[in-house]
Amino acid sequence: MLRNALSKASLGRSVSGRLASASGRHAPGGSRRLASQLVEPKQPEVVTDEIPGPQSKAALSRLGLLQDTRAVVFAGDYQKSVGNYIVDADGNYLLDLYCQIASIPVGYNNAALLKAAQSPEMASTLANRPALGMYPSKDWGSTLEQAYMRVKPKGLDMVFTTAHGSDANELAYKAAFMYYAKTRRGGTEGFSAQEMSSVMDNVPPGAPDVAILSFTAGFHGRTFGALSTTRSKAIHKLDIPAFRWPRAPFPQLRYPLDKYSEENAAEESRCLAETERILHDNPMPIAAIVIEPVQSEGGDRHASPRFFQELRSITKQHDVLMIVDEVQTGCGATGTFWAHEQWALETPPDMVTFSKKMQTAGFYHTREMVPDQPYRNFNTWLGDPSRALMTRAIVDEVLERKLVEQTRDTGAYLKSHLEPLAIRYFRVFNSVRGEGTFLAFDCTSAELRTELLHLMRMEGVNMGGSGDVAVRFRPMLTLTKAHVNVFITRFESVLNKLYQKHWPR
Ligand SMILES: Cc1ncc(COP(=O)(O)O)c(C=O)c1O
Structure with a gap:
């Protein structure tokens, strides 16, 4: 149903007129425009009484037979979406300030991305997906350099590519555990017979009780290890077995920051002291902490650079790794390519995980985080080279523009x-x-x-x-x-x- 029936005819005319000019769906000569020729409208256009409108509802009732659609807001029309505007199935043009849960970097139907998507290199990569850990293409090294290393966080010279944000954290935790065990064995990976047999029963010493420390209201994903460090909402965790890992308090700051600077500094000191106490007293040894620069899913909770600087010193003192989860904050949105650049740390984090706007996931790390033996942090695809080509195009856009x-x-x-x-x-x-x-x-x-x-x-x-x-x-x-x-x-x-x-x- 179109928004108020007031003069349906005139509204119909104006709607179709707006759509033609707003969406640019018709080329000047009357032929259908290519996605790369779409033009962003100057204003949003809402043409239905409700969103989701009738076309969205029809699409969702069909989809609902196959998948759970209860979280769906509306059905998108991604062929028409353009720049900062998402278009729904009913032709509503909405200025998008949410962007697929913070994951669109440079606009819908961005011409440079469409060009990359249509290249012969992309076609070959899509048609021939390699198991990257065993048969990477001869160009994979240069793709990594162009897609990831041009924007690498300072001090982290290697990148491990993964499927999505939870996976990035999951695999970073595994790297942390292997590093922890290796250092406790005096830098070697010679496993004892008892370790080799106990690990098959999921018990120590082969499967040791070692923890990742996370923070109240943090979100790190929904796979098993990642979910054990997620502390934002109970509903994400209920009914799922979890590791008995500790949780430290994250500062609850008051705004505006300058008005409450004393209280906020005291709150951050309290959280740091409690974190230090946990690192010292926790019955299960802690291999790493994981923290977001801004707790995003947990309610956009911030802490000051001083908090993160002191946290970094504490991890160094306790010989615990620091994993910074930049899945949501990474790729420029905070005004620096990586949010943690704003902390000016004396020593970089040990690992930085990413996904979302990078459109591929993974973690940056130092060479020290590579296990001594191959095949230990491993899976079939180890990321996706076709997505990495998109990351390369995204990074080009971000830097060039x-x-x-x-x-x-x-x-x-x-x-x-x-x-x-x-x-x-x-x-x-x-x-x-x-x-x-x-x-x-x-x-x-x-x-x-x-x-x-x-x-x-x-x-x-x-x-x-x-x-x-x-x-x-x-x-x-x-x-x-x-x-x-x-x-x-x-x-x-x-x-x-x-x-x-x-x-x-
Ligand atoms: C900070 C952070 N870490 C990890 C994740 C999990 O990423 P994904 O949903 O891609 O698994 C998210 C997702 O919202 C996130 O915001």
Whole structure:
């Protein structure tokens, strides 16, 4: 059903007119445009009374016979989606500030990515998928250099490619455990007969009780090892057997940071002291800690560079590895390519995991993290070279178009608009925070957040939440100040609607 029936005919005309110009679906000569010729609209366009609209609902009822669709927001039309705008099955054009859970780097139907997707190299890579640990192509080394090593975190000279974010963490943990065992054996991997037999029964000493320490509200994925370190929501963990690994407190900071600097420093010191106590007293030895630069799924929780610097010193003192999970923060969104660059650590982390905007997953590491024997951290595909070609094209785009710098500017502009709105509309939201465009705010209740996200969607802006009450910004690196202006206008309109409904004068 089209949005209000008011003059269906005229609306129909204007809708189709807008779609033609907004989506650029028709080439000037009347023929259908190629995806790479699509043009971003200047404004969102919402043409249905509800989202999901009728076409989305039809697609979902069909899909629902085959898969669980209860988390689906709407069905997308990825042939028409363009730049910062996602198009749904009903032809609604929404400014996308959520971007497939923070994982679209440089825009829908980006011309450079489409070109890479259509290259003969890509066709060959897709048609002939190698088991990379055994039969990599002769070009795999140079692909790794161009896709990953050009943007490698300082001090980490090797990269291990994996399937997705949870997998990246899972395999980084395995590397940490093997490194831990090797150092405890005096640097060798000579296994005892008892280790060799006990490991087949999943008991020590072959399968030792060793832990990864994670932090309250952290999210590191949903595979078994990763899930044991995930602490954000019970529903992700319920009914799944887990390792009995410890959890340290993550600072609960108050915003604005400069107003609460003393309390926040005290809170960070408390968390550091407790982390140190756990590393010292935990009955199960700890091989590594894993931490996100910004706890993302857990509600956009931040800590200061000082916190991370001191945490790094503590891990060094206790001879424990530091794994930084940049699955969500990596690839530029915080205004530096890797968020942890902003901590200016004296010694780099031991491993940095990535996925999402990189469009391939894995972890950077030092040579020391490579087990002495082959086949130990291993699987059939060890990543996907076709996706790595996309990562290469993404990194090209990001570097050539200086998108990290753009993100820094656009983010500062967005934040400067959000902060005064948070004061004016304090009954709806507060605690604006973040770096680059990796921003967030808290709604004053979970119910209000649901209402706000829904109203924003109906205004043509797709957004998402994190934690219990936060709304997170996860736009592409291609977001500009013009997009921010579009967002702010619509956001103010929604804030006014919420005030009129809940606090009428
Ligand atoms: C910080 C972090 N780590 C790990 C993961 C897991 O990644 P994936 O869902 O690709 O397995 C996520 C996903 O949201 C994440 O945000």
